[in-house]
Amino acid sequence: xxxxxxxxxxxxxxxxxxxxxxxxxxxxxxxxxxxxxxxxxxxxxxxxxxxxxxxxxxxxxxxxxxxxxxxxxxxxxxxxxxxxxxxxxxxxxxxxxxxxxxxxxxxxxxxxxxxxxxxxxxxxxxxxxxxxxxxxxxxxxxxxxxxxxxxxxxxxxxxxxxxxxxxxxxxxxxxxxxx
Amino acid sequence: xxxxxxxxxxxxxxxxxxxxxxxxxxxxxxxxxxxxxxxxxxxxxxxxxxxxxxxxxxxxxxxxxxxxxxxxxxxxxxxxxxxxxxxxxxxxxxxxxxxxxxxxxxxxxxxxxxxxxxxxxxxxxxxxxxxxxxxxxxxxxxxxxxxxxxxxxxxxxxxxxxxxxxxxxxxxxxxxxxx
Numbered sequence: 001x002x003x004x005x006x007x008x009x010x011x012x013x014x015x016x017x018x019x020x021x022x023x024x025x026x027x028x029x030x031x032x033x034x035x036x037x038x039x040x041x042x043x044x045x046x047x048x049x050x051x052x053x054x055x056x057x058x059x060x061x062x063x064x065x066x067x068x069x070x071x072x073x074x075x076x077x078x079x080x081x082x083x084x085x086x087x088x089x090x091x092x093x094x095x096x097x098x099x100x101x102x103x104x105x106x107x108x109x110x111x112x113x114x115x116x117x118x119x120x121x122x123x124x125x126x127x128x129x130x131x132x133x134x135x136x137x138x139x140x141x142x143x144x145x146x147x148x149x150x151x152x153x154x155x156x157x158x159x160x161x162x163x164x165x166x167x168x169x170x171x172x173x174x175x176x177x178x179x
Numbered sequence: 180x181x182x183x184x185x186x187x188x189x190x191x192x193x194x195x196x197x198x199x200x201x202x203x204x205x206x207x208x209x210x211x212x213x214x215x216x217x218x219x220x221x222x223x224x225x226x227x228x229x230x231x232x233x234x235x236x237x238x239x240x241x242x243x244x245x246x247x248x249x250x251x252x253x254x255x256x257x258x259x260x261x262x263x264x265x266x267x268x269x270x271x272x273x274x275x276x277x278x279x280x281x282x283x284x285x286x287x288x289x290x291x292x293x294x295x296x297x298x299x300x301x302x303x304x305x306x307x308x309x310x311x312x313x314x315x316x317x318x319x320x321x322x323x324x325x326x327x328x329x330x331x332x333x334x335x336x337x338x339x340x341x342x343x344x345x346x347x348x349x350x351x352x353x354x355x356x357x358x
Contacts, residue, residue, distance in 0.1 A: 018268040025268045029288055032248070033235065033257040042252055056212065062241035066248040066258065069211070073221055073249045078212040083241075089197040089204045109208055 001175040005044050009173045011037040012153065024177050026153050028063055028124050042070045044172050045122070045150055049075065054147050055117040056080050060106065060135055061087070064123040067152065071122060080112045080119070082135050093141055095134040099127075106131065108138045115143030126151040126171060129160030136167060180354040184223050188352045190216040191332065203356050205332050207242055207303050221249045223351050224301070224329055228254065233326050234296040235259050239285065239314055240266070243302040246331065250301060259291045259298070261314050272320055274313040278306075285310065287317045294322030305330040305350060308339030315346060 003009055011031045018025040031037040045067065058080035059068025065081070072079035085094060085105040092107040113119060119139045121132060126149075136146050146167050154160065154171035161169050182188055190210045197204040210216040224246065237259035238247025244260070251258035264273060264284040271286040292298060298318045300311060305328070315325050325346050333339065333350035340348050 013269065015268040027268045029260050029267065029269070029291065032251075033259055033291065035235075035251070035255050035257045038248070038252055038258055039255070056214075062244055062262075063260075065241055065244040066260075069217070069245040070249050070252045072211075072214070073217055074252075076214050076218070078214045079217055079245065080212055081208050081242075081245075086198075087241075088208065089194040089206050090192065090208070112208065112212065 001173065001179050004048075004172045005040045008037070008040060008044075009153070009175060009179075012173075014178075026125055026155075028066075028152065031152070032066055038070075041152060041172065042067060042074065045071050045170075046074050048170055049120060049148075049150070052120075052147055053118055054120050056113060057120050057122060058082055058108070058112070058135065058139060059121070060123045060131055063125075067124065068122045071120075080108065082106050082108050082138060093138060095137050095141075097130040097134040099130045104131070106134055106138065108142065110142065113139060113142050113144045117144045118147045119144045120147045120150060122150040124152050126154040126160040126164075126169070127158045129158075129163030132160065133163050136164070180352065180358050182353075183227075183351045184219045187216070187219060188332070188354065188358075191352075193357075205304055205334075207245075207331065210331070211245055217249075220331060220351065221246060221253065224250050224349075225253050227349055228299060228327075228329070231299075231326055232297055233299050235292060236299050236301060237261055237287070237291070237314065237318060239300075239302045239310055242304075246303065247301045250299075259287065261285050261287050261317065272317060274316050274320075276309040276313040278309045283310070285313055285317065287321065289321065292318060292321050292323045296323045297326045298323045299326045299329060301329040303331050305333040305339040305343075305348070306337045308337075308342030311339065312342050315343070 013027040148168040192206040327347040
């Protein structure tokens with residue numbers, strides 16, 4: 001296991017067989033309810049991205065919102081919502097993909113970003129990379145440029161980084177699912 | 180209309196007939212993507228709650244997460260997730276309620292808070308108050324004490340404040356649905 005913040009992974013609970021048998025779910029609620037855990041997580045992202053050229057932060061519903069919005073606030077950037085299909089009220093574009101637990105579709109508002117915006121994508125977990133990859137496609141279809149993809153946890157055996165090979169990927173914890 | 184932060188309501192888009200005909204949806208995405216709008220919103224909550232005795236911030240999925248997590252970070256508190264049924268992986272308690280657009284059930288982890296914790300509930304919109312009221316019941320069933328309920332927008336005609344009469348309610352914008 002590699003950690004940018006020492007001891008961070010211990011604050012994340014592993015729940016076996018959720019949402020289905022055989023999956024070990026990385027439960028971030030124990031990290032977020034720990035004020036120091038929340039602070040260390042966000043501060044590590046701020047440290048890494050504070051000098052990068054970023055226009056806005058886009059996060060994927062809904063755990064991604066928790067980290068992404070704090071980062072947007074601290075970096076003084078706008079925060080963009082990427083949501084499951086049917087949740088955003090205005091004109092949207094969508095991308096469908098197959099993920100670890102089944103098919104899914106995510107959406108962004110068409111006016112979520114402007115052409116040329118430099119966008120950082122952030123989510124809690126990088127598994128297969130299918131969700132993040134779909135998020136990148138949404139941003140690019142609207143003329144945005146992906147500055148990077150950031151995650152708290154990257155499960156290295158699922159090779160999500162390979163699927164995101166065109167982008168700069170930064171994770172606070174790199175490890176195996178059962179580590 | 181009453182606003183704690185002047186001009187804030189203009190940054191929120193109103194989308195007619197979403198999620199169903201006759202509803203005017205207050206679309207916070209335009210507020211959050213505006214870095215100054217996000218900052219002004221959060222800062223107004225920080226100003227109001229910074230000297231209050233609070234142990235943790237609990238927010239309701241998923242737009243509530245966006246404001247609640249920033250507030251938790253800035254006040255140095257833990258952040259607790261209240262989610263739709265089936266999303267939380269560990270042992271939960273649940274509350275069901277009827278809201279503006281139909282029935283719903285929300286959950287918290289049983290170990291989300293400790294007995295005696297002073298909890299601030301925050302969400303983007305106070306409409307009928309049924310969701311926030313269910314959130315308060317979850318916290319209280321776990322032995323927590325509600326410090327207050329905070330919202331960006333309060334739709335006064337729907338009388339949510341009356342449903343939350345046992346609690347201290349603070350909203351940045353008080354107005355009618357079509358204002």
